Amino acid sequence: MICDLCKDGEAVIQLTEIEGSGVRQLHLCEKCAAERGVETTLTAAKPQINNFLQTIHEQMPAAKGEPAQCSFCQATLADFRATGRLGCAHCYDTFESSLRDLLRRVHGNSRHIGRRYVAPLPTELPHVSSATELRDRLKRAIDAEQFELAADIRDKLRGIE
């Protein structure tokens, strides 16, 4: 099939455009598609959510220089590959560059442009004991056999208590 726009290149992309209530279908070559802002490689590689686990299995090597483990929840990239779920909010910082690539593949973008959140000031929040939080981290560190980290946390905990 020939490209609907340049009538020259071979059409490789079928683009469905919605304008008002009308819909039109365009068959585009790679060049015309790129000019209209359709990323052809991205479209081709974009996985269905159902295939998400498979995608992270096949296409998510650890980025260079990234820590092996999240310091807050002790989750590793291997844990993520196995479950498709990150361990905690800090994992997004720990595995930032690997995740950035993955998000581009899954969402076609890695930057949030929706509503921005401003957290309430700590003084506006009900008090949550940081000792409790440290005790959770201690348990997780012991479970993960991270004894050095566990000792650090234990010292901090002693300081508070």
Add this chain to the structure above:
Amino acid sequence: MLDLSLLPDGGASWLDASGEHADIVISTRIRLARNLEGYAFTPRARDGERLRILTQVREAFASLRSIEDGVLVRVDELAPEDRLLLHERHLVSKELAGLNDQPVRTGAAVYLSRGVGIMVNEEDHLRLQALHSGFHVADAFGVIERLDAELGNKVPYAFHNEFGYLTACPTNVGTGLRASVLIHLPGLVLTKEIGKVLAGLQQVGLTYRGMYGEGSEVVGNFFQISNQTTLGRSEGELLDYLVRVVRHVIEREEEARRVLLRDAGYIIEDKLWRAFGTLRYARSLSFEEAMNYLSGVRLAVGLKLISGLSVYTLNKLLIFSQLAHLGHTEGRALTESEANVARARYVRDTLAAEAE
């Protein structure tokens, strides 16, 4: 046994068939995924952490102004049939109800009010959802937006400058928004146009599922259409886009129905009246059978072939003819064959009452 009458609207206001295009679009659901700072995400959290999350949000819920008369249900303390009941009524997800491969989690709860709910300790700490009758995307989002703003002032959400609202699964990160429309498309199925329409959805960044969300099968020609991406577009853009595409799908469905009547009038009419006849007189009905015949009758009502039957009644039949609902009415758990008999009786009685 769980007493649903304690919920502000019995948890069923979304069935009232009041919205736009109510005969084609059953309901609109919008959910936001949110997590609290300072804890591991739910799947990795310990029982103690999840219980503390529950305590923390429970205090916050009590002072919410955007939800009135909310009721907190400890899902982890319910019997399996009651958890199924909440799921059948679309008030909790399969995962929260412990109906997937995983057992119900300690600390799993849901805070319910009229048309709004907050699941606690689902895959994310909080899943805020609004469920409205018909095609009401803007209204449903308005409700959930106010609730989100208020709650985010009472508990600190995990938010990342680049990635937005952080979620356990990266497929939800960014806005954390999933908007879905439960839509009945028998015309497109009968004219065999549905394949093209569904393939088209996936090309434009939307996805479809069965009536009960992820992993559920399509029965009775009911589809859930929702956005697939959550990152890189604003909430408004995601919703506008979904609305435009769903409008287009509704037009295609209406067109398919006109074609059916024009080209195969008496065949369709016969098929739909037979469906009605079966529902009106059968003595045993499996769930799939009931859904398929109800789909036919719903189409007949939409085409004005059958009159005197309200869309509200049809919506109620969809939900109340499910296993846990039938058991709830009978006051005991039912085996499958008992449920088939109870289902046929419930459908018969409801249709007879409507005909009077």
